[in-house]
Amino acid sequence: MTLQQIHLFEMRRLEMLSNTIFGVAMTLLAYDLPKASSFAQAPDWHDVLRVYAQPVIALTISFVVAGLFWFSHHRRLAVAPEAGRGVVFLNLFFLLSIIILPVTNGLYGSYRLDGVVAVIYGFHLLAIAALNAVLWVLALRGRHDPQLLATALFPVCVFVLGTAMAFIEPRVAQYIWCLAFLAPFAGWLAARRSA
Incomplete structure (x- = not known):
């Protein structure tokens, strides 16, 4: 065993923690x-x-x-089953952003058409997507996989656009945010273009 392998963390342990966090956070969405x-x-x-x-x-x-990011998180852990301390801490920040989702969801559910609330919710979605994208970039270091990279980066672009729209017209932002669900299609297009 090399010195580098000693300092690597097995991501399957993080996977167990993340299953719990996602499950509780997704259940708490109904609390409000x-x-x-x-x-x-x-x-x-x-x-x-x-x-x-x-x-x-x-x-x-x-x-x-949350479901899409849970799926993405598990795919990422399968792609990079070991990681250093920095990536583990970044994953913990990603999971923290999921834990906070019921809070911003409750606020957005009560005041969805308010500009300030829509922007706060949009920034939260953007933070989740950005952390996910950074983790994917780190997981794919040294690999050429445009499909996985496009699937990770597409929601960031959508949430930037949707959050910008929330400043102008909060009612429209929710429809733009829903475009993030097309991320797998964006990945498929990226794979076709690179083939």
């Missing part, structure tokens, strides 16, 4: 949904939409974003 006690009497369709529409839209965006 309105309770049935929000209604004084049995609600009609209009009441249900008025009370639940914004929080459910925010929950859906956040849940799918």
